[in-house]
Amino acid sequence: MAQPGTIDPIHQFEIQKLVPINLFGFDMSFTNSALWMVIAVSVITLVMVYGSAARAVVPGRLQSLAEMAYEFVANTLTGVTGREGMKFFPFVFSLFMFVFAANMLGMLPGSFTTTSHIIVTAAFAMLVITVVLVAGIVGHGSHFFGLFVPSGVPGWLLPFMVLIEVVSFVSRPISLSLRLFGNMLAGHIALKVFGAFVAALLGAGAAGILAPLPLLLAVALTALEFLVAFLQAYVFTILTCVYLNDALHPGH
Amino acid sequence: MRRFLASALFLSSALPVLAAESKGGFPPFNASTFAGQLFWLALTFGTLYLLMSRVALPRVGAILADREAKIESSLAQASKAQAAAEVEAQGLEQALAKAKANAQAIAQEARSKSAREIDAKRSAVEKELAAKMIAAEASINETKTKAMANVEDIARDAVSAIIEQLSGKAPTAAAVTKAINAARGE
Structure with a gap:
């Protein structure tokens, strides 16, 4: 599609059908996005299920990795919500591992970053908010809506405060999804642009001398992107924990 | 924020290319x-959630709990053994002190x-010696009186012999x- 030498940083986000499938009139084709979702789940399953299969008291490498992931997410969750948050542990763990694996696998050259599509991150954000709402209402009934009524506010200010609280609650899934989406998208575009600069400069005769400069930047950006890939998965998880904490302990 | 600005910058720089291709537009918004x-x-x-909640997480949790329990029981055992050793050492010390006193x-x-x-032997010997001394003193006295009696006889004999010689x-x-x-x- 893109002519050689042209900068096409968007091409990497294109969905390509690998196996066309049509279900109930919807296009459910197995795409490159679906393939990398399956790969992400497979990698996580390999580490978590196969890695822990030995049940060794003294863990091997893969089991250490599985235990590390378990304890990392468990500590994050209990640190924010306390012990009672552990009932959401499988959900939070799956969320973190999926986003983390998708982000990291997206760093492989030629791979597809599933979390760089707004629909995926928005689906995760809506899932989180749905879980928070359901857990809050099931656990506390109408008392859960006390979340929107801050205590110790003068009566005439209360409608305003409730409005602000509602807006802030509604904007949570938007910020949650946009943050992850924007980070993954921008990082990959930046990498592609600088990589393409190198190629373009090399093909431009005397200006080829300058080619190492964008290459250096691309190397630095790659390191940064690995950090961002982890950090965004962590931010997504810890915000999920914070929202779950609201559902567990409303009225703070 | 900075990242969003950066992405907007790159997007705008890529827009001409996008427009040229114009095949469904920006993929994430398609x-x-x-x-x-x-x-x-x-x-x-869903598959991941099922695998994690049904298989992986209970297993890893069990492994961790198992390890913690093992470490805890081992520590408890060690402290128990130490206490037993201390008691034994105390017993030994007591036995030693008792044996010393014994x-x-x-x-x-x-x-x-x-x-x-x-003391008994000495007093017996002393008594014996005293008895012997008393016996010896008695025999000396006896001999003395005997001798004294003899002296009178000798003196009478000597006197009568001297007078006979003289007269x-x-x-x-x-x-x-x-x-x-x-x-x-x-």
């Missing part, structure tokens, strides 16, 4: 792929016993005795 992505996301994430008592007894024996005739025994008694100053 709504025709949404249903398929949601379907596969639900499928894969030995001291035995030595004390032996010492006092031998002292008593020595030529032997005095009577009564006269001699009378004379001796007078000489004694009575």
Whole structure:
């Protein structure tokens, strides 16, 4: 599609059908996005299920990795919500591992970053908010809506405060999804642009001398992107924990 | 914020290319792929959730709990063994102190016993010696009186012999005795 030498940083986000499938009139084709979702789940399953299969008291490498992931997410969750948050542990763990694996696998050259599509991150954000709402209402009934009524506010200010609280609650899934989406998208575009600069400069005769400069930047950006890939998965998880904490302990 | 600005910058720089291609527009905003992505996301994430909540997480949790329990029980066992050892050491110390006291008592007894024996022997010997001394003194007295009696006889004999030599005739025994008694100053 893109002519050689042209900068096409968007091409990497294109969905390509690998196996066309049509279900109930919807296009459910197995795409490159679906393939990398399956790969992400497979990698996580390999580490978590196969890695822990030995049940060794003294863990091997893969089991250490599985235990590390378990304890990392468990500590994050209990640190924010306390012990009672552990009932959401499988959900939070799956969320973190999926986003983390998708982000990291997206760093492989030629791979597809599933979390760089707004629909995926928005689906995760809506899932989180749905879980928070359901857990809050099931656990506390109408008392859960006390979340929107801050205590110790003068009566005439209360409608305003409730409005602000509602807006802030509604904007949570938007910020949650946009943050992850924007980070993954921008990082990959930046990498592609600088990589393409190198190629373009090399093909431009005397200006080829300058080619190492964008290459250096691309190397630095790659390191940064690995950090961002982890950090965004962590931010997504810890915000999920914070929202779950609201559902567990409303009225703070 | 900075990242968003950066992405906007790159997007705007890429827009001409996009416009030139113009094949469904910006892929993440291509709504025709949404249903398929949601379907596969639900499928894969659902599978992951089931695998994690049913298999992996209970297993890893059990491994961690198992290890913690093992470490805790081992520590408890170790502290128990230490306490037992301490008790044993205390018992040993007590036994040692008891044995020492015993030995001291035995030595004390032996010492006092031998002292008593020595005392008894000495007093017996002393008594015997005293008895012997008394007997000896008695025999000396007897010998003395015997000797004294002999001395009178000898003196009478000597007196009658001297008088016989001087006067030529032997005095009577009564006269001699009378004379001796007078000489004694009575």
